[in-house]
Amino acid sequence: MKDNDIDVEGMFRGNxxxxxxxxxxxxxxxxxxxxxxxxxxxxxxxxxxxxxYLIPNIDNESIDFVDTSELLSADQAQANNxxxxxxxxxxDPLPEVKRLARDLAVYAFxxxxxxxxxxxxF
Numbered sequence: 001m002k003d004n005d006i007d008v009e010g011m012f013r014g015n016x017x018x019x020x021x022x023x024x025x026x027x028x029x030x031x032x033x034x035x036x037x038x039x040x041x042x043x044x045x046x047x048x049x050x051x052x053y054l055i056p057n058i059d060n061e062s063i064d065f066v067d068t069s070e071l072l073s074a075d076q077a078q079a080n081n082x083x084x085x086x087x088x089x090x091x092d093p094l095p096e097v098k099r100l101a102r103d104l105a106v107y108a109f110x111x112x113x114x115x116x117x118x119x120x121x122f
Contacts, residue, residue, distance in 0.1 A: 019064035050085035
């Protein structure tokens with residue numbers, strides 16, 4: 001089903017789900033892909049807390065989704081920090097990074113209805 005040119009079902013099922021795209025992106029960063037080396041810390045960790053906070057949960061037999069880690073507690077300062085790191089991705093010079101950041105926001109809205117839920121991240 002497409003809604004406003006958004007493949008809602010494709011966010012959760014298929015070969016290009018949000019979770020699979022996020023997993024692939026994080027894997028490329030961690031493997032030192034030249035395009036994304038600015039997102040890798042010298043110690044080999046991802047330097048964007050928002051990306052670190054999101055955990056792809058991939059189930060090839062069912063629905064893929066994105067979990068959130070316990071990396072940060074739920075206080076307002078840390079929530080603002082996550083939003084700022086997400087904005088950095090939205091402003092990234094690489095179009096594929098901008099697109100993923102935008103799609104994560106759409107995914108968050110569709111999964112939470114703009115309400116705070118167990119795995120909501122916006």
